[in-house]
Amino acid sequence: MSLQKQVSVEKFKSKRAKLGIVGLGYVGLPLMLRYNAIGYNVLGIDIDESKVERLNAGQSYIEHIAAEKVLAARQSGFEATTDFSRASECDALILCVPTPLNKYREPDMSFVINTTDALKPYVRSGQVISLESTTYPGTTEEELLPRIQESGLVVGEDIFLVYSPEREDPGNPDFETRTIPKVIGGHTPACLEVGIALYEQAIDRVVPVSSTKAAEMTKLLENIHRAVNIGLVNEMKIVADRMGIDIFEVVDAAATKPFGFTAYYPGPGLGGHCIPIDPFYLTWKAREYGLHTRFIELSGEVNQAMPEYVVGKLMDGLNDQGKPLKGSKVLVLGIAYKKNVDDMRESPSVEIMELLEAKGCDIAYSDPHVPVFPKMREHHFTLSSEPVTAQNLARFDAVVLATDHDKFDYKLISDNCKLIVDSRGKYRQPAAHIIKA
The missing domain is CATH 1.10.1040.10 (N-(1-d-carboxylethyl)-l-norvaline Dehydrogenase; domain 2)
Incomplete structure (x- = not known):
């Protein structure tokens, strides 16, 4: 065992290492809380000043993560910053940044590349750098490896590079960060060994694979x-x-x-x-x-055609009632991408809203997890969640059940809506005013 590898492994096993988590969203924040809870000194790094301010004030901006947990982490040493130069303090840098698609449906690697470039001046001997963002096979070798090597450090001897895909499932009460097995691949065997030492302290089961490419393909x-x-x-x-x-x-x-x-x-x-x-x-x-x-x-x-299919079903339902789609008041129930969370990323509900708006509908939404329509990169609505009351439901010509949150009163909805387009199969009994979509 090389001296640097031995020092790094022992630091992680003894919990003397300081960890840097870069990107404090749905993946990075739970990971921070887990490492903090088992006694590590954790530094959070994010470009979003409002997130950093809220975390340092002991607040949470993710619904299923309680503010009390963030406050406890703060009180036990966790700190968030926008200062990338502080990456040099950390023995591990875990990258949890977005990897969306561009308008041509091609990988947008700008977040990964820009983050790596921002960290590059501050990497040092003894660090392990782990990418957790979902990406194509070869990203770690093609994008991270050459940038890290520019420092003159030898990957596998002086500094260690791994890929370990996130497996978070927001809102799932049956699993948490600790209990979800962690796949990990290293650029070299030494990288893998140091990466395992990093993750096995916090995760019940670590699953090593032969390379970063294999880990990327697994995800x-x-x-x-x-x-x-x-x-x-x-x-x-x-x-x-x-x-x-x-x-x-x-x-x-x-x-x-x-x-x-x-x-x-x-x-x-x-x-x-x-x-x-x-x-x-x-x-x-x-x-x-x-x-x-x-x-x-x-x-x-x-799958991309499904929002159009739902809108088509709505058109048919309104047509049967002698109403045009244009000018109809339509309430979309649930705009998060899945039930019982506040996560709006790539939500088909939003695409349905846009399709309906483009066809001249008077659009509103109701979501107990999303009180105000958030600022999004591609979607823009200045709306707030409508109350689900008998009186309010009766105002709409139709409702589209897009996300089946448990907090919805489905009997109240059925009893007071003129037309329901059910895309989630919540209403199993046939009814004249319910259309399955």
Whole structure:
């Protein structure tokens, strides 16, 4: 064991290491809380001054993360900063930054590249740098490795480079950061050894793989598996609907098979920071190798068409009542990308809102987790959440159930709405004013 590797491993195992978490969002913030809770000195680094100010004041800006936890972390030594030069204080730098798509549906690596460039002057011997952002196979080697090597440090001897994909599932009460197994790949065997020492203190099970590329591909496979299966069941939903069959009843029945079947349920499209995006990372990279990932791209086309399908169902429902879509008052129920969270990233609900607005609808929304429509990079609505009361529901010509939060009173909604377009299968009993979408 090289001396530097030995020193680094022992620092992590003894919890004498200081950790820097770069990007304090849905991935970075829970990771910070976990490391802080087990006794590490943690520094949070983010470019968003408002986030840093709120964290340093002991406040949370993510609904499912209690402010009390942030305050406790603050009181036990956690600090947030926008000063990237302080990265030199840290023995580990864990990068949890966004990897969205650009307008051409190609990987936007600007956050990863800009963050690495901002850290580059401050990297030093003994550090481990871990990328957790979901990305295409080869990112760690092609983007991070050459930038780190510019410092003159030898990766695998002086400094250590790993890729360990995040696996957060916001709002899922059955799992937390500690209990979700952590896949990790190192640029060299020494990098992997130091990376394991970093993560095994905080995570119950660490799963080493042979390379950073294998770890990057693992994350893509996990999410593409979901995207493809959701695309399949969304397509089957359309077929079943045309045949007069309830797809939710069918999936429930199929799920009783104790082997060889996993239940996936249809919806209004894909949302979140991974499932709608990750397939495009692989299809983009595959083209470099002369490959065309037809199966993956087809599922993407199916899922992207779902908001239009929901709007089409709404048009049919209004038409049956002698009302045009243009000028109708429509309430979208739930604008987070999935139930019981406040996460708006890539939410199909927002796309439905935009489609309806473009067709002349008078749009409103109700979401108990999103009281005011947030500032987003691509979507702009100046709206606040409508109260779900009998009197207010009766004002609308139709409601579109886009995200099935548990906080909604579904009986109240059914009793007081003229028309419900249900894209989540919450209403299983047929009713004249409920359309399954």
